[in-house]
Amino acid sequence: MTEADPVRLYRTVRLIRRFEERAIDLVRSGHVVGGIHPYLGQEGVAAGVCAALRPGDVVAGTHRGHGHVLAKGADPARTMAELCGRVTGLNRGRGGSMHAADFAVGVLGANAIVGAGGAIVTGAVWARRRRGEDLVGVSFLGDGAVNEGMLLEAFNLAALWRVPVLFVCENNGYATTMPVAGAVAGSITGRAEAFGIPASVVDGQDPEAVRAATAAAVGRMRAGGGPEFIEARTYRFDAHHTFEHAVRLDYRPPEEVARGRSRDPVEIAGSRLAPDRRAEVDASVEAELDAVVAFALAGPEPDPAGALEHLYASGLTARAGGG
Amino acid sequence: MPRLSYRKALNRALADELARDEEVFLLGEDIRVAASNVTAGLLKRFGPERVRDTPLSEQAFTSFATGAALAGARPVVEFQIPSLLFLVFEQIVNHAHKFPLMTGGQCAVPVTYLVPGSGSRTGWAGQHSDHPYSLFAHVGVTTVVPATPADAYGLLVSAIRCDDPVVVFAPAGAMEVRSDVDVASLRPVPLGRGRVHRRGDDVTVVAVGHLVHDALAVADDLADQVSVEVFDPRTLYPFDWDGLLTSVSRTGRLVVVDDSNRSCGIGAEVIASVVERVRLHAPPRRVTRPDGAVLPFAPALDRAVQPGREQLRSAIQHLMKDG
Numbered sequence: 249m250t251e252a253d254p255v256r257l258y259r260t261v262r263l264i265r266r267f268e269e270r271a272i273d274l275v276r277s278g279h280v281v282g283g284i285h286p287y288l289g290q291e292g293v294a295a296g297v298c299a300a301l302r303p304g305d306v307v308a309g310t311h312r313g314h315g316h317v318l319a320k321g322a323d324p325a326r327t328m329a330e331l332c333g334r335v336t337g338l339n340r341g342r343g344g345s346m347h348a349a350d351f352a353v354g355v356l357g358a359n360a361i362v363g364a365g366g367a368i369v370t371g372a373v374w375a376r377r378r379r380g381e382d383l384v385g386v387s388f389l390g391d392g393a394v395n396e397g398m399l400l401e402a403f404n405l406a407a408l409w410r411v412p413v414l415f416v417c418e419n420n421g422y423a424t425t426m427p428v429a430g431a432v433a434g435s436i437t438g439r440a441e442a443f444g445i446p447a448s449v450v451d452g453q454d455p456e457a458v459r460a461a462t463a464a465a466v467g468r469m470r471a472g473g474g475p476e477f478i479e480a481r482t483y484r485f486d487a488h489h490t491f492e493h494a495v496r497l498d499y500r501p502p503e504e505v506a507r508g509r510s511r512d513p514v515e516i517a518g519s520r521l522a523p524d525r526r527a528e529v530d531a532s533v534e535a536e537l538d539a540v541v542a543f544a545l546a547g548p549e550p551d552p553a554g555a556l557e558h559l560y561a562s563g564l565t566a567r568a569g570g571g
Numbered sequence: 572m573p574r575l576s577y578r579k580a581l582n583r584a585l586a587d588e589l590a591r592d593e594e595v596f597l598l599g600e601d602i603r604v605a606a607s608n609v610t611a612g613l614l615k616r617f618g619p620e621r622v623r624d625t626p627l628s629e630q631a632f633t634s635f636a637t638g639a640a641l642a643g644a645r646p647v648v649e650f651q652i653p654s655l656l657f658l659v660f661e662q663i664v665n666h667a668h669k670f671p672l673m674t675g676g677q678c679a680v681p682v683t684y685l686v687p688g689s690g691s692r693t694g695w696a697g698q699h700s701d702h703p704y705s706l707f708a709h710v711g712v713t714t715v716v717p718a719t720p721a722d723a724y725g726l727l728v729s730a731i732r733c734d735d736p737v738v739v740f741a742p743a744g745a746m747e748v749r750s751d752v753d754v755a756s757l758r759p760v761p762l763g764r765g766r767v768h769r770r771g772d773d774v775t776v777v778a779v780g781h782l783v784h785d786a787l788a789v790a791d792d793l794a795d796q797v798s799v800e801v802f803d804p805r806t807l808y809p810f811d812w813d814g815l816l817t818s819v820s821r822t823g824r825l826v827v828v829d830d831s832n833r834s835c836g837i838g839a840e841v842i843a844s845v846v847e848r849v850r851l852h853a854p855p856r857r858v859t860r861p862d863g864a865v866l867p868f869a870p871a872l873d874r875a876v877q878p879g880r881e882q883l884r885s886a887i888q889h890l891m892k893d894g
């Protein structure tokens with residue numbers, strides 16, 4: 249989508265919002281074990297970025313990854329089934345929240361290791377372009393990732409070899425409890441600029457602004473340019489991880505949270521639709537999510553006898569662990 | 572018959588696979604000028620796209636290879652120093668190795684990691700002399716340690732063709748080995764299949780990598796006292812348990828000579844796996860580096876910490892006295 253499409257953008261933002269809220273319900277009810285890193289508040293970034301991509305483009309997500317997976321086009325029902333650990337899940341119940349992947353739509357996976365995705369997506373884009381495919385890649389990363397050495401190495405490789413990867417830093421103000429000011433010397437964009445990577449800052453709460461910035465960067469990359477960098481300023485509305493719902497951690501002043509939540513991407517995108525159109529979208533999202541949750545909970549649990557299936561692509565089987 | 576060196580065998584394997592499959596490419600530091608001599612002549616023949624010299628960014632280029640492999644390429648990554656594997660252990664184990672299972676079988680990661688000159692290089696001291704193959708066997712990454720030029724060729728070819736990540740250790744102590752080989756007879760050597768270098772009836776000596784040559788020399792020395800069978804696993808993971816059990820079931824005695832640190836080294840696994848299945852005539856023995864070994868610089872100290880022929884000879888003699 250190189251043109252604005254407010255309805256589609258709103259639908260994606262709304263879908264991610266309600267998906268996450270349903271997922272949190274399923275964490276509370278015990279259907280999603282291990283909890284999740286909610287994407288609440290940041291929906292505009294994934295929705296805006298992926299709206300400017302083509303189906304053949306690839307993205308690498310993060311531990312806070314459901315938004316990236318959904319926005320790139322993975323089936324919400326199979327995504328929810330994956331969170332619930334069912335064989336009907338994207339990863340057949342082998343990945344869960346932090347590893348949800350759908351190669352068929354270009355999602356190389358959420359990744360639980362901070363800063364790990366950049367080099368992987370750079371290699372994937374390079375290899376496919378060498379084969380003559382016309383694609384770009386996106387590496388989503390948090391503000392915490394910009395202090396990981398491997399990611400900085402990846403900036404260097406992508407820039408040096410002119411691999412068209414868009415690095416999208418979702419600056420939500422915190423890495424777990426650590427504020428950006430306590431962790432980042434210099435600036436976030438300065439890291440990219442040091443490698444000659446064009447960097448810009450965008451309002452991450454406005455999905456259309458993110459889409460437009462991405463479309464511009466991706467347009468330059470498709471025209472033969474190297475990597476680019478966008479810092480999307482955003483705010484995490486909820487916990488770092490749902491464990492925080494039970495354990496109060498004191499690191500964000502309530503006034504700051506209130507201020508952050510006052511700029512809601514769902515409201516910003518929704519205000520651009522006529523009220524009845526918006527109500528239609530909301531109703532269709534709700535109906536879809538009812539079906540999503542029903543599908544997820546109806547999926548069979550995997551057979552423990554196959555716990556190590558897919559360990560080796562070569563067909564090797566591992567020795568059993570029992571006595 | 573022409574004499575083939577171990578180093579040349581690796582070089583030939585790389586050249587043959589680059590010629591056979593467009594998806595094979597090499598990554599590494601100073602491979603352009605073949606600092607390790609293993610990539611000699613390959614830049615000229617295959618060009619800089621496929622013989623890619625990298626910046627000193629081991630973590631990023633290791634994960635770049637993962638990404639390229641996810642996209643269908645077959646990268647071979649050369650490391651200048653065995654201890655660089657510690658630096659990229661996370662990238663290999665946590666990403667390359669785990670992706671197939673975590674994604675529920677959506678992908679394969681066919682990367683080969685090649686370490687020309689693993690183990691002691693005599694005089695390179697603490698940080699250049701490690702032999703960490705047992706770590707990779709422990710995590711379940713396919714691990715090969717060829718002893719001879721023909722096996723170096725055949726195992727490297729099989730590693731490149733394998734759909735899983737494979738680490739290839741080319742021990743410094745074997746790199747200068749030359750043998751009479753009909754070059755036209757070079758073939759892929761199947762992964763996971765050991766080789767009996769010398770038949771014997773009284774004791775099976777399992778020797779890893781360059782130590783195969785030491786074991787053969789000791790077996791010859793002791794020939795009038797004891798009949799030694801020398802078993803070279805060639806692949807440490809997956810291990811050829813059937814091949815080894817066939818040998819030990821016949822000899823009833825077992826000694827392992829292994830250049831790992833003693834605790835949790837592959838020698839421990841070999842002994843445990845055999846005694847779980849076979850009642851031996853005498854307690855098995857192993858000759859290894861000491862626990863926690865750091866190779867000291869001075870040549871006599873360096874040698875003192877590595878498993879040697881004298882230790883192996885006395886282990887065999889003691890074991891024969893034990894029963």
Ligand SMILES: Cc1ncc(C[n+]2csc(CCOP(=O)(O)OP(=O)(O)O)c2C)c(N)n1
Binds near residue numbers: 311362363391393424
């Ligand atoms: C390399 C690494 N270090 C630490 C962690 C533990 N951890 C998980 S998420 C997280 C915070 C990441 O912050 P940021 O990159 O800003 O992303 P956000 O959680 O804000 O989306 C940490 C420290 C990890 N998963 N990986």
Ligand SMILES: [Mg+2]
Binds near residue numbers: 390392420423
């Ligand atoms: Mg953050």
